[in-house]
Amino acid sequence: MTWLLVALGGAFGAAARAALVSWSKENGWHRVLPFGTLFVNVLGSFMLGLVVARGAGMTETVGIGIGFLGAFTTFSTFNMEIIQKIETGEGRHALLYGSGSYTLGILAAAAGYFWG
Template identity: 45%
Template sequence: MIATAAVALGGAVVALASVATLATVPDPALVALGGAVGAVARHLLGSAVDRDAFPLGTLTVNVLGSFLLGLLVFWPVGGDALLLAGTGACGAFTTFSSFSVSTVRLWERGDRGRAALFVAGNTLLAGAAVGLAAVVAAAAGPPGAA
């Protein structure tokens, strides 16, 4: 289930980003389409790994989505593909509002250690994922160079 959702998201992002005729699609439609794909992928993956005791689903989508957006930004993919896969899909796949509300919920129900772990985990793992994406993008070379 988790693997399926992750592969589906990765495949969708790569496929969408590699479409060469995006220029014919209006920008708002690119963002909306990417947003729909990202939200569905987040729901599938997040509900598969989330736990009552800890919002592991939100942490997972935030780290994975940050890595994917990092790849797009550092590779770099620009213009319409970035609107579709970055602003739309990765933007919607990851979530700051669930992060904020989950942290507050953990804290006020007394799970302060878990709240701190959740905030630190999101920050450090997503930050590391962006760093890793920069390394991978640099190693891959610019688009089309291969």
């Protein structure tokens, strides 16, 4: 049953991420920094903070925390976007994006945790 919750949550999380990142690109938010990825990672950090703080049961933790939020957020894409910025000579943007993402992600997780 656990794998089914992860699979279902992951399917919805991946679809939600794809929709938000696509929307971000279509609306020009992706020109300088990958704001779609930044947004989903910060929002996902906040949401995971809430799930953990609320002491969710195993079903919610697996389905939402591991499944949905695991697929919604993306560490691998984040890292590749930094590498691509460096390769194209945008070292400052890479530094801003990387440090900003980590800082905002930690603050969002803390906010979700304390709010929850």
